[in-house]
Each structure stands twice: as structure tokens, then as C-alpha cells.
Amino acid sequence: MQYIMTFFWSFLLVTMLNYVVSSINDVPFEFGLGVIVSVVLSVLVFIVSAVLPSESTPDYEA
Template sequence: MQYIMTFVWSFLLVAMLNYVAGSIVEAPFDFMTGVIVSIVMAVVVLIITAIIPDEAPADV
């Protein structure tokens, strides 16, 4: 479920960014570019979460 929700949020945020940035520079909206970038973004987020340790640091 974690992987699905990561992709869903990545897709929504990248699609919104793609639409707004495209509107600002008057570029046409390309749906497939948003899908590809959101897949890459989701993979990067999942890699980062796998690298960061879950436990809290020990008190010094």
C-alpha cells in the first residue's frame, strides 16, 4: 500500500506542477511527461526512504 500511495501522491503533485508551470510559460499540457516524471519521482522517494534508518539515534 505504501508503494501505491507514493505513486498516487507523486502523480498528483507532478501533474499539478506540470499544469501550473506549463500555464505560466504558455506551453501545452503533456500528460505523458507528467506520468514519466511522477514514476521517476516515486522511485527516488522510495529509494530515499529505504536509505534513511528507522530507529532514533542513541542519546550521547
């Protein structure tokens, strides 16, 4: 479920960003580009979450 929701939110936010930027730059909106970028963003989020440790580091007193 976390993978589906991560893709959903990245798709929604990237597509919105793609629409706004294309409107500001006065270029045609490309839906496929937003889908590709959102898939890449989702994969990067999954990689970063797998690499970062989920537990806190112990405090050492010097």
C-alpha cells in the first residue's frame, strides 16, 4: 500500500508542477512527461528510504 500511495502522491504533485511550469513558460502541457518523472521520483524515494537507517543512533558520552 505504501508503494501505491507514494506513486499516487508523486504523480499528483509532479503533474501539478508540470502543468504550472508549462503554463508559466507558455509551452504545451505534456502528460507523459509528468508520468515518467513521477515514476523516477517514486523510485528515488524508495531507494532513499531503503538506504537511510530507520533507528536512531546511540548517544555516546565523551
